[in-house]
Amino acid sequence: MKVTVTRSGGFAGLARRWQVFVEREPDEDSWILLLRQLPWDDVAEEPAQPDRYLYRINCEPRPTAQEGSPEVSGREEQVIAEPREVVIPEQRLTGPWRELVDRVRERDEQEREPYPANLPRNGG
DSSP states (O other): OEEEEEEEETTTOOOEEEEEEGGGSTTHHHHHHHHHHSOTTOOOOOOOOTTOEEEEEEEEOOOOGGGTSOOOOHHHHHHOSSOEEEEEEGGGOOHHHHHHHHHHHHHHHHHHOOSOTTSOSTTO
16 A cells, blocks of 8 residues: 655645555554544545645555556555545644644655765765
8 A cells, every 4th residue: 555645835836746555554444543543534524724735645546456566455545545636735734634734754765865864974
């Protein structure tokens, strides 16, 4: 299952994107538990406030074997059987939504980090 978070808007209007493949995470069960807690169908539409971020959260199950890929695990089917997406303005990003965004961002940035955080860069 792939979870993608896209943040857009803000003062500069720049977009950022982070993603995680849940089945590759050592704590996969905690990811699945968090995804089960999300109120996918209970997100009120609300415009973003000026100069604040807008978060698009997308969750896609892995393709089924019929499409040429491995079967979706039973645990994943219990979480999400079809792609889901919500758009949440920054001022409403709370609770499990905030936790999900923070976790996806943290894991993605850890994966991209080419150097240990405690080593100096640029030779100095």
